[in-house]
Amino acid sequence: MCYIGEMLKKQLPLLFNTLANMNFSSITIKDIATALNLSVSTVSKALRDSYEISENTKKLVTGYAQEHNYRPNPIAQSLKQGRSKSIGIVVSTIENQFFSQVINGIESVAYENGFNVIITQTHESYELEVKNVGHLTHRSIDGLLISLSTETKDIAHLKTLHKQGLPIVFFDRVTDEIDTHKVIADNFKGGYDATCHLLDSGYKRIAHITSPANISITKERFAGYSKALEEAGIAIDDDYIKYCPHGGRDIGEVENALNELLSLKNKPDAIFTTSDRITTTTLMLLNRLKIKIPQEIALIGYTNTTLADVLNPSLSSVYQPGFEMGQKATQKLLELILAKRPVYEFETLVLPTQLVTRDSTARQ
Amino acid sequence: MCYIGEMLKKQLPLLFNTLANMNFSSITIKDIATALNLSVSTVSKALRDSYEISENTKKLVTGYAQEHNYRPNPIAQSLKQGRSKSIGIVVSTIENQFFSQVINGIESVAYENGFNVIITQTHESYELEVKNVGHLTHRSIDGLLISLSTETKDIAHLKTLHKQGLPIVFFDRVTDEIDTHKVIADNFKGGYDATCHLLDSGYKRIAHITSPANISITKERFAGYSKALEEAGIAIDDDYIKYCPHGGRDIGEVENALNELLSLKNKPDAIFTTSDRITTTTLMLLNRLKIKIPQEIALIGYTNTTLADVLNPSLSSVYQPGFEMGQKATQKLLELILAKRPVYEFETLVLPTQLVTRDSTARQ
DNA sequence: TTGTACGCGTTATCAG
DNA sequence: CTGATAACGCGTACAA
Helix, strand or coil, rough: CCCCHHHHHHHHHHHHHHHHCCCCCCCCCHHHHHHHHCCCHHHHHCCCCCCCCCCHHHHHHHHHHHHCCCCCHHHHHHHCCCCCEEEEEEECCCCCCHHHHHHHHHHHHHCCCCCEEEEECCCCCCCHHHHHHHHHHHHHCEEEEECHHHHHHCHHHHHHHHHHHHCCCCCCCCCCCCCCCCEECCCHHHHHHHHHHHCCCCCCCEEEEEEECHHHHHHHHHHHHHHHHHHCCCCCHHHHHHEEEECCCCHHHHHHHHHHCCCCCCCCCCEECCCCHHHHHHHHHHHHCCCCCHHHHHCEECCCCHHHHCCCCCCEECCCCHHHHHHHHHHHHHHHHHCCCCCCCCEEEECEEEEEECCCCCCC | HHHHHHHHHHHHHHHHHHHHHCCCCCCCCHHHHHHHCCCHHHHHHHHHCCCCCCHHHHHHHHHHHHHHHCCCCEEEEEEHCCCCEEEEECCCCCCCHHHHHHHHHHHHHHHHCEEEEEEEEECCCHHHHHHHHHHHHHHHEEEEEECCCCCCCHHHHHHHHHHCCCCEECCCCCCCCCCCCCEEEEEEHHHHHHHHHHHHHHCEEEEECCCCCCCCHHHHHHHHHHHHHHHHCCCHHHHHEEEEECCCCCCHHHHHHHHHHHHCCCCCCCCEECHHHHHHHHHHHHHHCCCCCCCCEEEEECCHHHHHHHCCCCCCEEECCHHHHHHHHHHHHHHHHHHCCCCCCEEEEEEECCCCCCCCCCCC
């Protein structure tokens, strides 16, 4: 900065502040102080309604602040107080409607408590997950809400942070290896109910096209599926279980799975699918192959795309309670953040999945 | 803070920093300085590769920094430099797939250039838009990417910021009243092509169910629709034009529009719909009413839901180029931010819409 | 080539 | 009740 600049700075502090800091339309405590012939500390205290300031000066200061629409600079506050009043979010992708619902839930709670949110996406990549978590913690967030990417096996990057005391809450796709709050849907019950529904409708050869094998939700849904079959006295056939390593991001994945199922000697008479992507893609492919639903193959699956089941009334949907999940997770995170002392007791919240079954004859 | 705390602080600065600032896993310039018996400024300059530092010290410092995985505190940098290396985004809602695509485009460019993004949603509310813009500027963002909410008529809040020099780029839903870069889809051509497609297929009574009348994209698409009809020598019938004030957020809106159309003496034989929501909802309602597409009523519309047109091959889709729009807008914004001087020449980028027509007999 | 001093906006401590 | 001062972490004009 040139000398003349420095000169100007001393003579026209307000103007120069505006230009240099690009802090649009904000005056500082210092401006108030000079305008009112007070010291900065007095102004600061007055604004924070300290007991050691007279009513008179308080009124004076707050009045002036109101009038000039003063708002404290959050960056300066962050620097001073060591906390940023913002929380970081890591999800696979916001294009997934489930996660955008979760984010809406998160925002609703965060904003209510004066917290800001910073959203990042992993696009299911482990590398990006590590990078994002790094960025976020580095931006000195006060807490982290994370749903693991499908690629993630090693969670050392999170363990370190957890040990250092960063409040973390997992949602949807969680891990056993870190002891903290977790919020999940009752995926076991979802899988169980869906499978039971098909069994009750008389189907016996029930296939399962699902997400990558390693993530928590996949395992839980599979467990529910297994339990239902077991109770019905039906053996689990590995040929009927198809995993999509990329969660159906490639149509090819689902196509392969479906082709393999259809080329079995003992073709399935029903399919239980998981995830929005996989369910809608399966539905699409069945339509493309002119396979009648549910006459030839029945279908039940998780989806947020309401369109899917309206277009095809024979598809039953298990809605995922995204918004609520976001809210609960954020509440838990705020508890951790606002607790002064370390917390040692954690809980796992299990939200109900809503199984919406629809009589396939209702609309025909 | 108690006296013992202060004592500790002086004796164990590193430990205390970690605890007080919750700045997870970061050492400061000061830590490096004391460790290496240098002054902070030397370290700072060494890290910034200043010419006035010897190669020796540089190596020493950068080595230590690497080893201890030092990263400058962005909050302190923001405070000092008056810019935060982050840009604000305002969209209606990320649940809209078009906007999540845009955001992905924005992120791809922003991250490449070392910028962070902060996403906010208006949920189509003017009040929330003003609030979000306030929050963002207040967080001292370096630039703003905004798509106006449907409710927004008065843009005084943006004019002020623009005058103060905040770089702003509008995308998708823009305004004439502010002179800056804008990135839009060629909605005129989209509307024109869609209508022509229907005309060429022999339809003559073409209705139009569309977004709120006041936003830019609605007007542009309507202009294209009008032009096509005009060229075909068909008069525009106001009864055929239906606006959805909430962009189809309520199914009822679309339902009313459709019912009104169906109860006309001269029922339309085709409909041109805009927006993902409206298109898919219309499709759903037509299905529900058992109206055959395109035999009884043909449909063409904007949608990102690939599912829609696969399930119903007679629906033609005009895809919205979201990702590219996000990229272009961000490039323009970064130009503005990185330009040292005010810019007076602005351009409006018009991206092509891809009209995907599908022969309705292809799959039957 | 390195170090000193100051300021960014805010708050906490302590002295008046 | 009010004010001076230091500090948060960083960057830089200027002195040594």
